[in-house]
Amino acid sequence: MDVMPWYVEVLRAIVGTIIIFSAVAIVTAMLGVLLERRISAWIQSRIGPVHVGPRGLLQTVANTVKLLQKEYILPRNADAVIFSSAVIVVPLAALLDYVVLPFGTTRAGPLIYRDLNIGVLYFAATSSLIVVGILMAGWGSNNKYALLGGLRSAAQMVSYEIPIGLVLITIAMLAGSLSTVTIVNAQTHLWFIVSQPVSFVIFFVAAIAEVNRAPFDLVEAESELVAGYFSEYTGMRFALFQLGEYGEMFAMAALAVTLFFGGWQGPVLPSVVWFLIKLYVLVFVFMWVRWTYPRFRIDQLLNFSWKILIPVALANLVVTAFFVIVVH
Amino acid sequence: MTSLVWVIPLLPLAAFVAVTFWGERLPGRGAYVSIAGIVLAGAAGLVVLADVIGGARADVTYTWLTLGTRPLVVGFVVDPLSAVMLAMVGVVASLITIYSVGYMAGDPRYPRFFAYLSLFQFSMLFLVLADNLLFIYAGWELVGLCSYLLIGFWFERPAASRAALKAFVVTRVGDFSMMIGILLLFLHTGSLRFDEIFRALGAGTFGGPTLTLAALLVFGGAVGKSAQVPLHVWLPDAMEGPTPVSALIHAATMVAAGVYLVARAYPLFFLTPGHQALTIVAYVGGITALAGATMGLVENDIKRVLAYSTMSQLGYMFLGLGTLGYTAGMFHLLTHAVFKALLFLAAGSIIHAVGTNDMKRMGGLTRALPVTFWTFLIGTLALTAIPPFAGFFSKDAILVAAYLHDKTLWGLGLAGAFLTSLYMGRLCWFTFAGTYRGGDPEAAHGAPHESPRVMTVPLIILAALAVVLGWVGADVFGNPFARFISFPELTAAPGTLGLVGASLAAAVLGWAAAGALYPWRLVSPAALRQGLPWLYTLLVRKYYVDVVYDWVFVRGGAVIVWIADAFDRYAIDGLVNLLGWLARQVGFGVRVLQTGREETYLLLAALGALVIVVVRLVW
């Protein structure tokens, strides 16, 4: 790690940041929003966006351009510093996740920005930072709906980080490492979805809650809280929140692929293609769920985490630990 | 069977618990449960007695705890002495409990009465079976407690609650003496178990004046419990309790516990140098026998007469034990329990009918209460030692023992026997002879009527026992009782015809004197009163014992209490107040240091830590 001179490191960091930001911003956020709209239209038997570009493909680009031109509005008596910096924190924390996600493999090694030996721990740590951003946004807006949305979001995300953490521990125990690459390699013969179905269900449910999507989208429940913590944001700031949200959703889906579906592994096709196929299937499921199920109440949501998910995850962890010990 | 003897006391205890908690809801408002408990215990007691007569013995022991190196072993013993007591208590208590169903009917605290009775029965059986002084003491205090509760059962009457308190406090004096005696014995012999204490005594490791002191201290407990002079003052007042209680506790069982204790611990007294302790026991008994009888002469309350009689008869028992008549004393305990319970129950039946205790308001009840009259008469004859009733054999044996031991004591006993007949004759005359004098003046009472069957049947059973029980100790039949219960180093001396004649003559003379005073009017009682005014006043005032106690203990105590109170108030409290005042002033001084604000404390803590570090570094 320390073999390269420091300026190479810095250069690499800058390049990596640009790549991740632009690629993820374009691919995930723009495509994600478009996909969401098309899929929701399909599920609801509508047509959806079709006019901008071929088959409506450029709809999000047009939206982004429009948002870029819009005025930045700072609410009266809002805390300007907090209000503005929240916009950076949320997408930054979401995009930092991508550092440890392996997209594929090449002859030179896995296609990953940095294969940290604390991989999944890093993932959990960075995604937990999003909560800070959301609280900042909620508080900085000087708006009671935003504040309530922020507080709800914080409670919800803190609660659901625990089952995710427990699942991460379970998987890391099976793979014998926290490194994402090692975890993918450990699934060469058998995906962990087969050996750990319970873990997957827990992870998937908690991931939906963690990214604040329906049926756990109380944070931005339109009927109650307008748009939750980013009600007051306009223009590109609003777009950045969207970027953070969809970035986090894609990151969660990618982590699910890495943890349970063998990552980039697959026959015939190139590894990156395999990874993307799995990723988009999962993203589709996320959206499918969102447009199918009704919303929960906040107490149901928190009770579900503390009284069902966490105990089940703990039991699963203990049982898995027992089997790991027996197998060894 | 005999090794399961510890179950017997548990039966009344279970009844006590059940009646206490669910009294009103149990069959017969708890009475049947209570009866079931004691009847089962009594039946078991009879079975045990049969076993023991057949030769069975048992000593169930259990190491409770170890004090230093001395194990504290407790347990139950089954031997002739305890078996006889067990059977006696069981049978008498059963009959009295059944009788109570009738006597207590209509009382608002009916279940509570039976709960207390059951608790008493448990305590008494526990005491009787104990093989060690610790259990004896525990049972001793328990029966004392029950006595207190039952004397004060009608606590809304001031006299009753005062009497309960008096009984409790006076017996406590004896109990305290007994406790010291027990501790003294434990100190010197290292055990509380009777057989180990006796072994130590027999081996001569403990003796001399200290032993006499220990024996007398233990006897102090018996004096209190058995209402002997000078701790007798509580017994007449205890008659404020319900009559079945007087019959059970203050005639048949608890007051006899003192006698039982002396009998149980007999070697303790026997082995004192020159039987010193026994001599004292005998004199206490003799004096009480006479004093009780004299006080009974002038009393008008029927139950109080019987109470004085009880006191006097208990004196006879101690007299018997003290004059080496071990068997005689125990035999009198047994027969007395039966006929005195009978007398009390019959008296209760009379009171039930006329609604008052005052003999002057009775009279002419022979016709109205035939069963009560006849059973009462049998009891009286037994008490006055007229053959062939039970009392004759036992009292005669005691007088024989007294004669052989000490002529003075014999004289006291003989005088007591004479007076017994006299006051019982007086009692019968006032109660049954003549015409009905109206009963309770306040209650509109119709003509007196016989008590219900539930009360008369126990009377008949007890009367039958009073007739036949004496024969088990009759020399004519070879005195089977003496063969069963005897002290190994003593042989009961057979009485000569002359001695028997003397005691019989005393009893008959007593009856004759009564006859001369009342039915035949040869001498007028009023003339006697006027002829000997000082004697009459002395007796009515109960030898001024209560007055002396009142002045010496109650008022003297009040003075001490007043002094102690003043000392406590001004000297001790003053000192404490001074300290408090000082602390308060100091507190006012340093109060500024306590700001109640944590940042001050934190700052001081940080500063302190800094100073310590710097000082350490510079050094």
Place this chain on the structure above:
Amino acid sequence: MVGEALAFYLLAAITLASGIVVVTSPNLVHSAVALVPALLGVTGLYILLNAEFLAGVQVLIYAGGITVLILFVIMLTEGATGLRVPQRNEQGPIGAAVAGAAAAVLIAVATRTPWAHGAGVLPSYTPGAIGESFLGPNLLLFEGTSVVLLVTLVGAILIARKED
């Protein structure tokens, strides 16, 4: 090595600057938010010190957990309503003096002591190694800490719940 120095000074600057904001800002929310970069700076220092696992835990627990908790409590209690209330008590100068003296003493000790440079190769502090250390030589510590955690969990719930 220049890189290491650069990184250290950068991180130290971030940490101290944010720390000053935390300590001095009259706005509690600003303080709490400034805590995040301060903690992240410390995280960077951990990475420089080859303690990567520790860095991950630091972010997860401190930045993602404790800070959120603090923000939560601020918002549940007074929030920014205390903006016009003085945030400093009357012992400010003395406190500053004591804190400064403490820092000075520590710096003096740190700079004057000839620290022994331990010999030995720096092992890779992988999660596995740390885990084995926890379940091996430091087991008692581990168990004790878990008991403390449990008690804290119960105690905090008990204290914070509404009395009804």
Place this chain on the structure above:
Amino acid sequence: MITLTHYLVLSALLFGLGLYAVLTRRNSVAMLMGIELMLNAANINLVAFNKYAAPGAMQGQIFALIVITIAACEAAVGLALILAAYRRFETTYVDELDTMKG
């Protein structure tokens, strides 16, 4: 060349900042933040000593982990207490919580 002393000086400064907050802040939450800073300063020391003074050992990092855990506990209980006190006295300013004043 970064040495142990650099880290120690940094941690001393951070500790001083934390102590200053604890001593002068009126708000209990702000005091708690000061405590967190002090704990972090201590942790830097632990890890730095681990790397420079005892490279073979593990204890520095282990201890830092324990400190983080305890810090989490302390924050949880401390904030719970602050919440409870806020409900009871409607203030989070420690100089107003002086019912123990003598």
